[in-house]
Amino acid sequence: MRATAAEESQSGNLVLLCLASWAIPGAGHLWLGRRNKGLIFLVALPLMFAIGLALRGRLFPFDFSDPLVLLEALADFGMGATYFLSKALGYGAGDVRAVTYEYGNAFLVVAGLLNVLVVIDAYDIAVGRK
Amino acid sequence: MRSHLLLLVLFAFFVSLVFATIAKDDVREQVRLGAVMFAGFIACAIALGWLMYPLPL
Numbered sequence: 001m002r003a004t005a006a007e008e009s010q011s012g013n014l015v016l017l018c019l020a021s022w023a024i025p026g027a028g029h030l031w032l033g034r035r036n037k038g039l040i041f042l043v044a045l046p047l048m049f050a051i052g053l054a055l056r057g058r059l060f061p062f063d064f065s066d067p068l069v070l071l072e073a074l075a076d077f078g079m080g081a082t083y084f085l086s087k088a089l090g091y092g093a094g095d096v097r098a099v100t101y102e103y104g105n106a107f108l109v110v111a112g113l114l115n116v117l118v119v120i121d122a123y124d125i126a127v128g129r130k
Numbered sequence: 131m132r133s134h135l136l137l138l139v140l141f142a143f144f145v146s147l148v149f150a151t152i153a154k155d156d157v158r159e160q161v162r163l164g165a166v167m168f169a170g171f172i173a174c175a176i177a178l179g180w181l182m183y184p185l186p187l
Contacts, residue, residue: 048144114148
């Protein structure tokens with residue numbers, strides 16, 4: 001059975017919504033008119049990520065030979081545009097000698113994972129589950 | 131910023147804020163859930179910290 005034009009358009013919008021929500025934390029909620037939620041995510045998640053960088057946390061590389069590093073890299077990648085911007089500006093090298101190194105990693109990883117939850121929440125709202 | 135307790139409080143605050151915002155739609159419920167989660171994080175961390183105090187034995 002072929003999808004109708006309206007269904008294709010709707011699924012295209014959903015993909016765009018999820019991409020926007022991933023790239024800019026809270027953008028999906030702002031798009032859907034959930035302004036307060038969107039603004040909280042827009043401020044809290046990048047701030048949490050920035051604190052992680054300030055604590056000398058590391059943005060892990062996609063190293064397929066080390067599963068734990070790969071998982072941390074995937075979690076960091078969850079922050080979308082903030083992740084790429086930080087990489088481009090040279091942040092996230094990490095300093096394993098710093099006292100706050102592990103705290104920094106915890107902030108970076110959890111910020112990325114929370115953003116993935118935010119994307120899923122935006123998707124659920126868009127399809128009418130919430 | 132090197133205080134472990136302060137960093138723990140900051141971490142608990144952000145996680146509670148985001149979880150409460152995702153889980154509830156009403157502002158009053160968000161504040162209530164966020165406060166409970168935040169208090170739970172801090173209480174558990176302090177309790178576990180004291181439990182680990184004698185380690186290594």
